[in-house]
Amino acid sequence: MTRQYTYDTxxxxxxxxxxxxxxxxxxxxxxxxxxxxxxxxxxxxxxFLDDATGDIVxxxxxxxxxxxxxxxxxLHTIGSEHMATxxxxxxxxxxxxxxxxxxxxxxxxxxPLHVLAGLLRLTNLSLLDxxxxxxxxxxxxxxSIEKERLLDSLTVDEWLSTLGQSTENKTYLWxxxxxxxxxxxxxKVSALLFFRVLRAAFMGTREDSCLLIPRVGLxxxxxxxxxxxxxxxxxxxxxxxxxxxMEVKNDRVKSIHTAAGEMLEADSYIxxxxxxxxxxMLTDDLIVPSLPLFISTPIVSINLWLDREVFDGEFAAVLxxxxxxxxxxxxxxxxxxxxxxxxxxxxxxxxxxxxxxxLDKKSIVQxxxxxxxxxxxxxxxxxxxxxxxxxxxxxxxxxxxxxxxIRPDTKTKLDNLFLAGDWTNTGYPATIEGAxxxxxxxxxxxxxxxxxxxxx
Numbered sequence: 001m002t003r004q005y006t007y008d009t010x011x012x013x014x015x016x017x018x019x020x021x022x023x024x025x026x027x028x029x030x031x032x033x034x035x036x037x038x039x040x041x042x043x044x045x046x047x048f049l050d051d052a053t054g055d056i057v058x059x060x061x062x063x064x065x066x067x068x069x070x071x072x073x074x075l076h077t078i079g080s081e082h083m084a085t086x087x088x089x090x091x092x093x094x095x096x097x098x099x100x101x102x103x104x105x106x107x108x109x110x111x112p113l114h115v116l117a118g119l120l121r122l123t124n125l126s127l128l129d130x131x132x133x134x135x136x137x138x139x140x141x142x143x144s145i146e147k148e149r150l151l152d153s154l155t156v157d158e159w160l161s162t163l164g165q166s167t168e169n170k171t172y173l174w175x176x177x178x179x180x181x182x183x184x185x186x187x188k189v190s191a192l193l194f195f196r197v198l199r200a201a202f203m204g205t206r207e208d209s210c211l212l213i214p215r216v217g218l219x220x221x222x223x224x225x226x227x228x229x230x231x232x233x234x235x236x237x238x239x240x241x242x243x244x245x246m247e248v249k250n251d252r253v254k255s256i257h258t259a260a261g262e263m264l265e266a267d268s269y270i271x272x273x274x275x276x277x278x279x280x281m282l283t284d285d286l287i288v289p290s291l292p293l294f295i296s297t298p299i300v301s302i303n304l305w306l307d308r309e310v311f312d313g314e315f316a317a318v319l320x321x322x323x324x325x326x327x328x329x330x331x332x333x334x335x336x337x338x339x340x341x342x343x344x345x346x347x348x349x350x351x352x353x354x355x356x357x358x359l360d361k362k363s364i365v366q367x368x369x370x371x372x373x374x375x376x377x378x379x380x381x382x383x384x385x386x387x388x389x390x391x392x393x394x395x396x397x398x399x400x401x402x403x404x405x406i407r408p409d410t411k412t413k414l415d416n417l418f419l420a421g422d423w424t425n426t427g428y429p430a431t432i433e434g435a436x437x438x439x440x441x442x443x444x445x446x447x448x449x450x451x452x453x454x455x456x
Contacts, residue, residue: 007033010266015043017420018272019226020439026233037242047217056217067200067208068433078225087210093316097374115202135163151192159191176317182429183396184297184352193429268446272420290406296394300353302368305386310379321371325349361389396430397423418442
């Protein structure tokens with residue numbers, strides 16, 4: 001006889017990949033149950049209300065790009081695409097304590113010439129160095145399996161050196177892009193993923209290279225509308241529910257058991273948890289044999305509320321500094337209390353933050369404020385009204401050379417168990433796009449497996 005289940009699919013993990021899978025399945029008429037061990041959803045892409053200021057704070061500031069097609073489709077599906085704006089053309093401001101301000105602005109030429117022309121106008125580099133930038137652009141024009149294998153054996157820094165990029169070119173452009181997209185230092189991370197990021201952004205349409213900027217907190221943009229969509233389509237979401245074990249029989253997951261002692265069954269299952277949480281649920285380490293090779297890299301976000309405006313832009317890359325990006329939350333999210341009271345809320349980001357993660361929060365604030373005053377002199381006279389430091393010790397996996405071939409696929413050796421997460425084999429680094437893509441791929445695999453092997 002055919003076994004009838006309460007749920008078509010149980011999704012374990014309420015981060016962005018799990019929500020993406022649930023949205024995809026729900027939109028195709030499947031009944032899902034999503035379980036999250038924390039009391040909130042969204043994983044690293046959630047936001048919360050800061051009681052002291054009344055402002056919404058993200059647990060980590062994110063920028064997206066026009067080439068994030070999966071993310072943009074996800075936003076369209078859940079109805080929140082209007083809450084993020086796409087630049088009309090690529091524009092990134094750079095601030096440097098030594099050279100002042102500069103900017104990368106794409107020209108009106110067709111893609112990819114629009115970005116190449118913008119690179120040639122970078123005023124913080126000599127003419128010779130700007131011409132050297134074109135060598136990277138030429139390398140992006142072609143790819144092959146052999147080339148990708150070579151790139152995965154090199155770090156970003158090594159690859160850029162083979163292309164004759166000077167220290168200035170790395171410092172004033174490439175390192176900023178690499179750290180922002182791969183979340184670790186260019187001397188540590190794979191050139192292959194950097195190459196793919198650059199190709200996706202610069203070798204596509206003009207829109208692909210533009211930045212997609214959230215105008216609300218991440219929960220409002222990515223999480224809350226997804227919850228409403230899933231529940232409206234018959235899905236169920238439980239927070240504060242930890243999965244203890246998965247029972248496996250005849251190469252299939254038979255059931256899952258929660259820490260509260262509940263047994264739950266479905267036709268298929270999606271594990272959408274970080275790689276470091278997977279072993280606590282699966283006793284069979286052969287499902288992802290490469291798991292011990294994955295390591296995390298931390299990110300530190302410093303939120304400062306100042307008594308005056310010291311930065312008039314929306315965001316900027318910070319060079320020759322401990323902090324790498326500064327975001328003007330008062331301008332990006334204009335409904336915040338900081339904007340209304342003329343104070344300024346800035347969010348500062350340090351990726352690949354191994355050297356800072358163990359510092360106490362007071363020291364981190366002092367370090368960030370010191371860097372801020374070096375690039376924005378007006379900050380010398382500003383008073384810090386309030387501060388908040390957020391440490392993500394295991395923010396993302398570090399995409400070191402050689403990691404790409406061992407990232408696991410969606411399908412596992414168990415017929416009805418599928419993996420999702422930005423650490424799986426998405427072809428992207430650990431980004432919002434990678435998380436959303438992985439969820440959609442897992443949902444499609446689970447959808448295709450529905451009712452197969454479920455008789456007995």
